[in-house]
Amino acid sequence: MNHAMKRRDFVAGIGVLASSSLLQCATAQSATTEILIRGGRIVNADGVRAADVRIVGETIAEVGLSLVPGADARIIEAKGRLVMPGGIDPHTHFGGRFVDDITDGSRAALAGGITTLGTFATTQPSEQIKDAIERHSGYARQQAIADIFLHGQTWPPNPAAMPVLAELGQPSFKIFPRLDFEMHIGALLQMLESARAAGVVSLIHCEDGQLVAAATRRLQAAGRTSLQAFAESRPAIAELAATQRAAAFCESTGAPMYVVHLSLARALDACRAARAAGLPLFVETRPLYLFLTEQRLLGPEGPLHVGMPPLRSASDVAALWGGLIDGSIDVLATDHAPSTRAMKLDPALSITNSRAGVSDLQFMLPMYFSEGTGKRGLSLERFVATTSTNAARIFGLYPRKGVLQAGSDADLAIWDPAAVAKVTASGGFSKSDYTVYEGTNVTGWPVMTMRRGQVVFENGCVTGQPGSGRLLAREQWRPQDRR
Ligand SMILES: [Zn+2]
Incomplete structure (x- = not known):
């Protein structure tokens, strides 16, 4: 079978x-x-x-x-x-080092009420962004059952890539704090200026690479390199500093920016301040931070819960729910990044060589619905806004997607x-053989x-067939697409 x-x-x-x-x-x-x-x-x-x-x-x-x-x-x-409205999850990873391809991910998504997935078209060495989009478009056309859109990803920063992404109908790209991040800030700002002009949204992973490196070096000196020390290796200040800097990039360039998987109350406050000042800064969080705290990272099964940023405190969990309810968090997305239990518990992994991410596509919406509307006072309208409508607006799909009209x-x-x-992994379509919410x-x-x-x-x-999903051409971001 x-x-x-x-x-x-x-x-x-x-x-x-x-x-x-x-x-x-x-x-x-x-x-x-x-x-x-x-x-x-x-x-x-x-x-x-x-x-x-x-x-x-x-x-x-x-x-x-x-x-x-x-x-x-x-x-x-x-x-x-x-x-x-069908859920829109703009943040998913397939293929490569992950165990789900776009077909597996589509099945899990559709079974969990999600109909559109955003994933990443990362350039290979010496590959142009146009060719990366074309290559990943091919995977999507072959494998997708859900509808798909793509975020470009390339490093070092390339301002010329922005109008190309807009022309190809995929006006968004991802910035990740690599170790050489500091060397390229000048080019990054030029790229953001170009993104603003082209109506391209920048997704940014907010953890300061140097602050993570410093915390890691101190743990190494103390001989504490196992994943038990994972949360300490990526401290709250690294996320806060990077989020504040993202707001600074946003204010300097006017480019629309989208903070992925925010996990921290203090970082959320930094975003609130930026938004109160009128900046086009959008905020995403993910289920890990709504249901689990850092204690889960301890013990022999701790590595199953590793993600970047790490799990945080109970007060951060409460703050994120508050942000989803009061409108200061725009989007709940999975950051679906599936591995098997054996891969996550590989004893060779350490704080410098970790395997981040969990499988979440199938269970995100039911868990959020149950906890949010059932226990935390989330309205049905906010449920739909944070799981569909806002993502459609931010990523140029509204009103084609994100609304029933x-x-x-x-x-x-x-x-x-x-x-x-x-919730049980054995009831899931993902090839990941465990769920942290079992x-x-x-x-x-x-x-x-x-x-x-x-x-x-x-x-x-x-019942949908691979290849029936469509690669979506999207509109460029315009200032009126703010919430
Ligand atoms: Zn991700």
Whole structure:
């Protein structure tokens, strides 16, 4: 039985289906001309209302009350369900050193209510950015079931790459604090000026390389190089300093900047100050920092939780929830970076040679929904804003994606808000064989996912086929795309 046809059993466990081990996963039917989703509650970032959704082909034709189905329409009853825009996760890694390719990642994403993925097109030595985008576009066209967009990544900074990214319809790129970062600040600022002119958004990983190197050197001198010391090797001050500097780059150049996986209350405060001053600085966090604290990094299984920046304190966790609720964090993204348990627990790993990242695509939205809307006072509107609408706006996909309204792509997930399930790696589509959230009870789960009008996940099966996902051409960033 190949992976595509393997039905994942956890959905049966949540009682949304009649449990049946005989249930077969069929290939998705070619798109029905019309689908009517009837009787659900439609959630957008600006409000929740009872309405039907009529889908014709790949797009939403109509959202309204008591819509009458056409003669050949497939009718989906959504009474008691929430109908939400498909999630947009702009921060995912596939292939290379990670165990999921874009097909695996698509399956995990679609089963978890996410329909669009942003991933990275990193140049190889002496490769031009245009060729890196073309090469990764090829992987996406071959492997994707979810829709895909690409962030360019190249080093040292190359101002000429910015208009090229905009022309290719992929107006974003990633800055990572490599060890030679300080040598290239001049060129980096020129690149950011070019990014501003071209409407390109810069994603920036905020950990100061020199401060990390200093902390690491002190630990090495004390003979403490095992991953038990991982959090100490990447201290809070390294993230704070780099975040403040990102705000300085943003103020100096006016370029739109997007801080990836922010983990720290003090860094969030630095971003709040920058935003209060009107800077186009956007903030992302990820699930690791919402559910786990630094204690998890200790003990023999600690290395399973390694990510950069490291896990933080309980007060940081509370601050991040506060930021998601009050609007100072724009996006929750996975930074999906899957490895196996054996790879993460490899005894050869150390603070100078670590394997960062976890698998998160399938469980991010259900866990966030359950904890956020169920326990922390996150509104349904903010749930959609932080998992779909804001990413669509920042990355040039709105209103084609990120909203349920006439004319938008019919990307959506139908949720059973009362479904109860346990998170378990064995119920996942990722090739990562563990999850750091194993055994967590969750209330609320997507039971059906549509991507451009095609049902690509239902009854626990991902029915969409590799190659059916589309490489999305995006609009350049404009100042009015601020929140
Ligand atoms: Zn990443």
